[in-house]
Amino acid sequence: MTRRGKGRFGGRGHWRGRGRGRGGYGRTSSESVDPEVPGSQGAETEGTEEGGQEEQGEMEGTVLKEGDVGITEYISSTPGFRAIIKLRYSDFIVNEIDEEGKLVKLTNLDVDPTLIQAMEEKEGEEGEDDSGLEGVLSPEQKEMLDDFNANPDGNRTIDICSPDDKDTRTKLHKVVKELYKNLESDSFFENETKFIRITAKGKGNRAAGHFNRQRPEWPTGCGNYCRFVLYKENMDTIEAIYKLSKFFHINKNMFQFAGTKDKRAFTSQDVTVYRVKAERLASANRHLYQIRLGNFRYVDRPLKLGQLSGNRFTIVLREVTGSEEVINTALESLKTHGFINYFGMQRFGTTSIPTYTVGKELLRGNFKEAGELILQPRAGEKEYLTQCRKSWWKDKNCMQMLSALPRKYNIERALLEGLIKYGENNYANAFQMIHRNTRMLYIHGYQSYIWNCVVSRRLKEFGLKPVVGDLVYKGDLKDLATKDENQPSGANGNTEDSSNSSRLTPAVVTEETLSQYTIQDVLLPLPGFDVLYPENKVGMWYTELLAADGLTVEGLKNPNKQYALTGRYRRLIVLPNDLKWQLYMYSDYTKQLTQSDLDLIQEKPEPTSDPDGNTKALKIELSLPQSCYATMALREILKIDTSSAYQITLNPSIKPDQSATAEVVTETQNQQQTSDT
Structure with a gap:
């Protein structure tokens, strides 16, 4: 028989500390990678704010609770216990499980010398093996190309009538690619005749009706993609990719990954990048903060979204109040019976208007209503943001709101830019300015x-x-x-x-x-x-x-x-796979109780329990398939609300406030105390 929850309240915590692995409760948990939600999996990207209120122009004080999004049942009737989730972001470690079921771990920051040697050998073969290419060019053509390659002029082109035979055409392109490093070739039609145009590299033009983009030099026979492990701390995947693209001065679209990982966590996942050498990637380790790259290898194909089996989680719960018997009983039940595969609270946002209400209006074709839900005032924001939204709601002055809105609110900014571009009432087209994801x-x-x-x-x-x-x-x-x-x-x-x-x-x-x-x-x-x-x-x-x-x-x-x-x-x-758990005692809440991949590389000692400690912690390790929320597994054993609004009340470092969230949480706690008695 399932056990019903109480539809407890949720919301967002606002307190954060400083330093490695520190900071208050900011997100409830993680999800095993969900390719549908960018920055999901408890990995919302910065600026993905949404919400509004029920009455136009009025602030809505109610925060989202589990019952509002259909989360009401439990599998077991075992008693739960109280604990703080993610008191420190080092309390949450996520390792991707690849499509073959192998755990993705950062184990080496250096480039394997054999990998460098293999690449150099491939590059050395480029100019040496001309077999099969002889006779493709006439002596006159070869002379012209030799001169062009020695003096690459961006304003010069050489057009060669394209051979009828496909193999010969392929060889001709290969000749240009392998023997003339300063030139590139492309095909085009003119008066129903096909030509091959030779231009200086990077100087292709649109005269042939086709634009040539300069491509990185890359040896034939070597995989076009470098696959590596991205290890990151306290940043989501999108942010990490953005930092890498800026550091290497390449387009972020050159990187591919199977799914996003949590922000408030230590995470490791595979990433591929198009034609960037491993040695160049490894150089980032000396300069970038909270990012490490390693385990480099060359592959033929890029990663695609969803190309993974799941994730391995290592989670530390702190301030645990349950007895060892209660904890073991709850975890044995989780191991045997599993948990309800709900979509977790982070799937629905953290304001009084959840994501699904905006989605409903979009599905109904009510773009104006959907847009207003995103732009309206909402409770819990800083005063200047509240006034910014209220001013827009009163005057509908998109330009004024856009100039006042911080850049991190990229959804609102994109929508406002669309309204300015297409007209203040053309919400359907304005929504196209928001990233499709x-x-x-x-x-x-x-x-x-x-x-x-x-x-x-x-x-x-x-x-x-x-x-x-x-x-x-x-x-x-x-x-x-x-x-x-x-x-x-x-x-x-x-x-x-x-x-x-x-x-x-x-x-x-x-x-x-x-x-x-x-x-x-x-x-x-x-x-x-x-x-x-x-x-x-x-x-x-x-x-x-x-x-x-x-x-x-x-x-x-x-x-x-x-x-x-x-x-x-x-x-x-x-059912979680390979579920393990261990109890620790500690006194200092900054004591790290997990070992990240980087800790293992640096040979840091394994955390141990303090026999004189006065506080209990529980470390849980489990593997989940993709799109499964670790929060919902924790909810099953704890039998408490997984929302950040409730979790921050368990953190003694947080001072009580008079916000709508605090009032709702107080009401929730009173209800729980009443039910317990």
């Missing part, structure tokens, strides 16, 4: 809200067992992936390769097959027009919830493909 954050937030609500009702009515009509699947959910036009791109702009011409579908439980499945096989779809729905009452609940918001399943096939939702499948219950 961010726009989809709102849409997918609505999907997540519906999914959470259906899950809670499913568990309340049918419990922890399959029923006839449920959708089930025992294999890898990637085999069920639909081709989703709304898959977001990363810094590289690539989308997840989810095309699957032989797509499998879940099975529907019948009376005859009921005994073959457990609750861990049950799936529920995220709403969309291209997924199956349960063939029982659960399927009807989707229709009811969508109808209450003025939507239909068929309507999710939006004529505007940017806002169309195909849907996908998600497991109802998740």
Whole structure:
């Protein structure tokens, strides 16, 4: 039987300290990489603020609570205990698990000498092996190219009539690439005749109807991408990539990764970069703060979003109040029965208007309402921001608000720039100024809200067992992936390769097959027009919830493909893999109780328990599939609110305040104390 939560309140903590691994509670937890949400996975990127209020122009004091986003149930009835999550960002370590199931760890900061040697050998072979290229150029052509290569003039071009044979054309391009280092070639048509144009490198022009971009020199036969481990501290993946692109003076789109990782954490993940040598990448280790690169190798293909199996988490809970018996019982239950695979609170934002309300208006085509929700005043902000928003709400002066708004509020700024460009009432076009990934954050937030609500009702009515009509699947959910036009791109702009011409579908439980499945096989779809729905009452609940918001399943096939939702499948219950835990005693809250990859490289001693310590900590290690929220696993064992608003009240370093968040948290604590008695 599932156990119900109390729909406790949430919000954002505002206190932060200084120094490595220090600072107050800022985020509730992490999620195993979710490629749908940029900077998700508890990794919201800076400036992804959203929200508003219910009454126009008025400040709304209520903060988001778990019950508002459908999070109400527990699997077990075991008692929970209180603890602080992420008192220090060193209390949260995330290691990516790659697509082959291998743990991604930073183990070496240096470039393997054999890698350098192999690259040099490839470069040495470039000018030596001309076999197969003889006879491609006539003596006259060779003489002209020799002269052009020796004196590369940006205003000069040489046009050669393109051979009819494809192999010969390929060899001609190869001759230019390998024998003439200062030149480059491209094909074009003129009067229905195909030519090959030779230009000085970087001086290609549009006269041929094609623009040549200068490409980095790279030896033939060496993988075009350098794959490395990115280790970062207290910054999200997007911020780290931005720092690397600035340091190396290259476009951020040259980098690719499988998913974003948490900001308030120590994290390690694989990244690929196009045609940048390992030695150059390693030079960043001497200059960049809180970033380290290592484990370099050359590969043929870039990483794509979603190209991972999951994440390994090492989490320290501090100020633990439970007895050892209570803690062990709760964790044994998590190990055996798992947790409800809810989308965590960070999926829905942290203000009084969650992301899903903006997403609902976008799906309904109400762009003006969606835009106003983003720009309206909201509680909990600094006074100058509140006045900035109120001034806009009163006068709708976009230019004035844009000039007053700090640059980190990139969503609001992009929307305002769109309104200035397209007209103050043209919200539909103005939304195009917001990065596509961010726009989809709102849409997918609505999907997540519906999914959470259906899950809670499913568990309340049918419990922890399959029923006839449920959708089930025992294999890898990637085999069920639909081709989703709304898959977001990363810094590289690539989308997840989810095309699957032989797509499998879940099975529907019948009376005859009921005994073959457990609750861990049950799936529920995220709403969309291209997924199956349960063939029982659960399927009807989707229709009811969508109808209450003025939507239909068929309507999710939006004529505007940017806002169309195909849907996908998600497991109802998740079992953590390789779950381990250990209790520590300590007195100094700054004492580090984890070992990061960098700590291991630097051979720092393993943390130990202080026998004279007066405070208890719990270290938990577990692996989760991608798109699973570690917060929801912690929620199952703690039986307390995972929101930052509640967590900051457990931190003795934080002084009480009179904000709306503090008032709501006080009310929540009073309710909990009443229920405990």
